[in-house]
Amino acid sequence: MPDDNIRFLIVDDIRENMIALEALLRRDGLQVDFANSASEALELMLVHDYALAFLDVQMPETDGYELAELMRGAERTRGVPIIFVTAADRDERRRFRGYEAGAVDYIFKPLDPVVLKSKAEVFFRIGEQARDLERQRDEMRVLAHHRDVAISRLKAHADNSPLALIECDRELTIRSWSMGAERIFSRSAVQMLGHHVCDEGWLSDDAASVLRGWVERGKSEPRHSAEFPAHRGDGKQIHCEVYGSILQDPSDGNLSLSLQILDVTERRHAEEVRNLLVGELNHRIKNTLANVQAIARQTLRQSEDLDGFGQRFAGRLQALARAHSILSDATWSSAPLDQIINEQIRAGTLDAARLVRSGPRVQLSPENTLRLALSLHELGTNAAKYGALSVPSGRVVLSWKVQGDHLHLRWEEQGGPAVTPPARTGFGTTLIRASAGGDDDTVRAEWLAAGVVWTIILPVETNLDDQPEPCPALEPVDRANRVRELSGSHVLVIEDEPLVAMDISHELKAAGASTVDIARTISQALEAIERSGFDVALLDGNLSGEPVDQIATALTRRAIPFCFVSGYGRQHLPQNFQDTPVVEKPFRTDALLPVLSELMKS
Incomplete structure (x- = not known):
């Protein structure tokens, strides 16, 4: 029989009596158990729940009365209905x-089947109801448990949510105020519950009018959204995204408003900063292009041939690019003077072995960083062509000091050829004067016989201290080996900008490369690497927004030496190729060719 059957218990010391009684009681859904003694009956009642117990009055050892008293003395069996069965006189x-x-009743032997069944039916029905009630109770207990768990989860989510969850009635009186609302608005639930949304000054009248309009439109528009300012408990204004849901109580039809509010103050600030940065970026790009245009025009006007123009223009453009790299690393805040000088040494404009420098650590603004980089490039280039750096015995003494809020920088050439003032002012001199502001008070050149001396005065961003900063040792650049032939080599150029790829290809062929293949996408590059053998490859740091790690891996697998040619810094290039040379864009040909030559020799 199934476990949910109704159970009756018959207790009699004579088994035949129990079988006869069970035969009269037998029906679907009823389980009848037998017990030969009081102790056996008590053991069964500890295991099963019984809707009715038939107790024989006259039993050896413990009779039916004594068993009933024992049942009433135990919590588990106290509620079991008892019908005594007896053959004795009706005493x-x-x-x-x-x-x-x-006992609830008596039945006398011989048993009347009709009376027995009618009485048993009553307790069978009561047992069914009790069983159903117990099942419902268990189901309700399970449902209550799930409800409590769900409520706990919802409360935990609400408490930890970045949203402020607020419930209002149709009069906009606050009925619920979550912990998220407490965090966002710095106002406690005790302070806000029972108050109108306009109370306490956290929401403006205009915002309340918007909420009131939502409620007035009722269920016709159940969901709403808006943005408006609010005020924290400390008076600080914040900007909020508000989402509203109109709810209706099914019992009385009253409307309520559920609000989910998100503090988007930081996001709005970030958007404002982004817009400002985009505008600033556009301004800087246009200024940079205007500077490049001016440098190109002025260099062209004062160049006697195209080769001279190309070298001078490329050098000036490279100086500008290196200054941009310094500022990018510093997020365009300021740049140290020593780093500007070091970049000129790395570019080969200055010779570290013949440069003596001294001065305190200072920071320059972005504008002055770009200007001084161009000025140092011009000074170094002129010194290498006509001044102290044009002879082995010459040197440059570069010193600076801070007076007030200005930097006084002195460039002094020593040990070079005799100096005479130039017959005309070249673009380099003009560029130096323009970079420092263009006034005679800020730039001064002294054409001494022992060597030219330049004094440049610039506003200083920060004077870090008065002690000179130890300058890192930089390897001098071997200017005699800056350009080397590629002599019939097969080169792969992986570059997505057509003009840049065309320019690189032209320079490589002019340097002796017999064949230059160009790949503009990742798939083209991978196909080219697998299809042909190359002596060397040039790899852009990014192709149409895609990283180039798999191309670098493919080149390494095919043992093709390569370098990166990129405007990205080392930190933005494939991290597994930290030892791969990098040539920064815009590049100078005499800086690129030695790198390729060394790669082909390795």
Whole structure:
């Protein structure tokens, strides 16, 4: 029988009596158990729940009355209904004792089947109801548990949510105020509950009018959204995204407004900063292009031939690019003077072995960084062509000091050829004067016989201290080996900008490369690497927004030496190729060719 059957218990020391009684009670959904003694009956009642117990009055050892008293003394069996079964005379004293022991009825032998079944039916129905009620109770207990768990989860989500969850009635009186609302608005639930949304000054009248309009439109528009300012408890204004849902109570039809509010102050600030940065970026790009245009025009006007123009223009453009790299690393805030000088040494404009420098650590603004980089490039180039750096015995003494809020920089050439003032002012001199502001008070050149001396005065961003900063040792650049032939080599150029690829290809062929293949996408590059053998490859740091790690891996697998040619810094290039040479854009040909030559020799 299934476990949910109704159970009756028959207790009698004579088995035949129990079988006869069970035969009269038998029906679907009923399980009848037998017990030969009081102890056996008690053991069964500890295991099963019974809707009715038939107790024989006259049993050896413990009779039915005593068993009933034992049942009433135990919590588990106290509620089991008892019907005494007896063959004795209808003695009122016995009957009274039975009722006193907890019996609900008596039946007498011989048994009347109709009476027995009608009485048993009552307790069977009561047992079914009790079983159904117990099942419902268990189901309700499970449902209550799930409800409590769900409520706990919802409360935990609400408490930890970045949203402020607020419930208002149709009059916009606050009925619920979450911990998220407490965090965002710095106002406690005790302070806000029961108050109108306009109270306490956290929401403006205009914002309240928007919420009131949502409620007035009712269920016709159940969901709404808006943005408006609000005020924290400390008076600080914040900007909020507000999402509203109109709810209706099914019992009385009253409307309520559920608000989910997100503090987007930081996002709005970030958007403002982004817009400002985009505008600043556009301004800087246009200024940079205007500077490049001016440098190109002025260099062209004062160049006697195209080769001279190309070298001078490329050098000036490279100086500008290196200054941009310094400022990019410093997020365009300021740049140290020593780093500007070091970049000129790395570019080969200055010779570290013949440069003596001294001065305190200072920071220059972005504008002055770009200007001084161009000025140092011009000074170094002129010194290498006509001044102290044009002879082995010459040197440059570069010193600076801070006076007030200005930097006084002195460039002094020593040990070079005799100096005479130039017959005309070249673009280099003009560029130096223009970079420092163009006034005679800020730039001064002294054409001494022992060597030219330049004094440049610039506003200083920060004077870090008065002690000179130790300058890192930089390897001098071998200017005699800056350009080397590629002599019939097969080169792969992986570059997505057509003009840049065309320019690189032209320079490589002019340097002796027999074949230059160009790949503009990752798939083209991978196909070219697998299809042909190359002596060397040039790899852009990014192709149409895609990283180039797999191309670098493919080149390494095919043992093709390569270098990166990129405007990105080392930190933005494939991290597994930290030892691969990098040539920064815009590049100078005499800086690129030695790198390729060394790669082909390795």
